Amino acid sequence: MNGLSGTQRNLIRTAREEMQLTMGCTDPVGIAYSANTAIHQYCEENGVSHEEAVSSIQSIELELDKNLFKNASYARIPNTDGKGIRLALFLGLSLERPESPLLIFDMVTGNLVKRSEDLERSLPLNITIRHDKDHVFCSTTITFRDSKESVASLEYHHDTMVFRSCCENTLEQNPLYPESDQEISFQELPLDEVLSLIETIPLDQIEFIAGGFDHNMRAVGRGSDEIALSVFDQSSLIGHARRDIGQATLNRMNGLDVPIMACGGSGNHGITFFISLKYGSNLLSGDTPHLHHITLLGLYLLHVIKIRTGILTPMCGCAISSAMAVAASLVWAETHKEEKVVLSMNYILNTLAGLACDGAKPSCYLKTSLAGQIALESFLFTVRGGSLALDEGLSSPDFSSLLTIIEKIHTQGMAHFDDTVNEIIQGRRRQ
DSSP states (O other), X not given: OTTOOHXXXXXXXXXXXXXXEEESOHHHHHHHHHHHHHHHHHHHHHTOXXXXXXXTEEEEEEEEEHHHHHHHSSOBOTTSSOBSHHHHHHHHHHSOOOSSXXXXXXXXXXXXXXXXXXXXXXXXXXXXXXXXXXXXXXXXXXXXXXXXXXXXXXXXXTTOEEEXXXXXXXXXXXXXXXXXXXXXXXXXXXXXXHHHHHTTSXXXXXXXXXXXXXXXXXXXXXXXXXXXXXXXXXXXXXXXHHXXXXXXXXXXXXXXXXXXXXXXTXXXXXXXXXXXXXXXXXXXXXXXXXXXXXXXXXXXXXXXXXXXXXXXXXXXXXXXHHHHHHHHHHHHXXXXXXXXXXXXXXXXXXXHTTOBOOOSSTTHHHHHHHHHHHHHHHHHHHHTTOOOOTTSTTOOSSHHHHHHHHHHIIIIITTTHHHHHHHHHHXXXXX
């Protein structure tokens, strides 16, 4: 990346970090990865086979943050007919080590499902919600018949292992980081500086962005270049976008084994983001930036929003965060005006604020598809000169202030929502 400024290199690095190929909902993926790590490190430390280790398990303790508990409770798991926390954990125990943690469910076979179900019936599992964790957290502790323990804890991201121990030996202990120093400084960059630099990045530096469109359009059942968009009027195009976002989300959340390019720490974020942008680029007029430049800006905006809100949130990030990033990046492409970019984000927040996340499940398609529609409509409202008072309600004419409002709604305004949802989930299970 010679010849690029530090800001441009950060933009490219952030986009690469945001885009991650996943299989199935990332919350049960994190549970499976934690359990898988715990069992295999016991094998390595004690020189026993995977089969011997599994047969030696006495009990299992699983600790989850409240958001991960909420999201994993009803999430369907690819290559199975099942769902939820317990199946994810016992599949993790049954699988060999994955090459990519986020693709761990791509290894599931019918025999492994049967074995996991047998383990679930025979082994005691205690699940605890850690209310002191306000971010992604999953820790699996396996106690074996020889009284040895194996612990594997991931934190902040679904594939970031921060602590591992086995047989009283610490194997790994990474510093816990809500965000790196680089992310903090990057977050506070003036928006006008970012907007001025995006389009000057050579396209050969961001070719990897095409993978987001390719993978996520295939989840609908077609390739990224197979849409005859030119025959649609605007309302028809938005309707088709909503249909395809809903179908891809439904396929994923029903457990179909379709790989999804995630962003914002979520496959559903990625579906809303990439498919909305694919359709929305056809609403642009005249000589506008390349779709990859538009997408790069959207990934940056999504990244900044998620730093403020966290990956797992009480409001539906797949809808609100992704829709904001889509509308804003399209408006920039059409107008190149910072105030219009911020206005479009205000449209999203005024429309979707309060749209709650009640867990990952097939009905998420209702929210992601709505978000795609609102993102494209907000783009049209903005470029057509729609009005919105930015000194009222949740609005703000300033990008940094708007981010602060978004953060406060998530971390303060809806601070107890997840507890309420989890009480409902736990109460339903006791009935």
